[in-house]
């Protein structure tokens with residue numbers, strides 16, 4: 001008898017098995033082009049690097065462990081990665097960086113499409129070896145599930161040719177950044193295919209991919225050729241001056257309903273597939289906070305970085321009361337999860353997890 005371990009086609013079918021990241025040994029990596037482009041100009045992180053303070057690691061782990069236990073209490077199987085030593089440098093024939101990032105957040109590295117888990121190329125040098133944190137799990141799934149496809153996208157060179165030097169100046173200013181984002185002039189060049197898994201949203205037969213700092217057009221074309229049975233759609237959100245990862249911008253909750261960040265609206269001409277098929281795109285509620293927590297890369301919009309457990313149930317961060325209220329109005333049962341003190345490690349509830357198994361099959365929502 002064969003056992004199916006890996007199966008997940010979208011962001012909302014009933015979740016049965018998931019990976020939750022760990023904060024162990026997470027580092028703030030030294031400066032490098034694509035990472036610097038994402039750190040807001042007024043951030044407390046500019047110029048800092050090294051291992052994150054132990055008390056923040058312990059606190060984040062406490063919250064991640066509690067989140068995992070909450071999921072398990074709902075009958076969801078939870079796996080955890082095995083941290084490698086992130087203080088080790090990354091040296092290849094093409095580049096060197098003095099430390100790595102961590103084993104958070106798994107959503108950035110692992111893209112689950114059906115019976116496949118694909119390791120993304122990544123676009124930060126400090127994240128080049130991040131997949132190693134998940135290899136023990138990938139090997140286990142591979143041993144136990146004869147249909148599991150474990151795939152890795154070609155490792156990129158990540159030479160200086162991958163990054164636009166214009167983004168390396170200290171002070172660019174938000175106005176200039178917004179203009180560049182509108183022109184789709186991002187920090188990464190088209191030297192070679194680059195993508196982070198968290199730029200991809202799964203809608204059954206359709207994959208919606210954000211073109212931004214961490215995913216370039218060649219990365220999207222690579223995904224198109226790699227998944228020939230899917231339709232792959234490139235989207236971009238001109239209102240975001242630091243566009244990385246789609247999951248604090250565009251959040252499908254169930255078939256027919258998507259939350260969109262009101263500061264990063266999907267351009268009208270990219271809405272056709274949703275409009276034509278009766279999907280509703282609603283503005284997400286305002287975040288509860290004016291500032292991200294200390295030493296955090298992400299924006300306050302982690303408020304909408306929710307984890308959907310099934311089309312009627314969603315995990316929302318505990319302090320995000322406006323987002324929870326909106327979910328309630330949209331007919332979703334809200335599960336509160338305390339995770340804000342782990343945001344600094346790379347993101348919210350969606351980021352901190354990666355799908356292994358959701359019930360359901362590959363459906364065509366945009367026929």
Ligand code: DAV
Pocket residue numbers: 198244245246247248297298299300301302346347348351
């Ligand atoms: O709004 O800073 C964060 C997404 C993290 N995966 C933002 C995007």
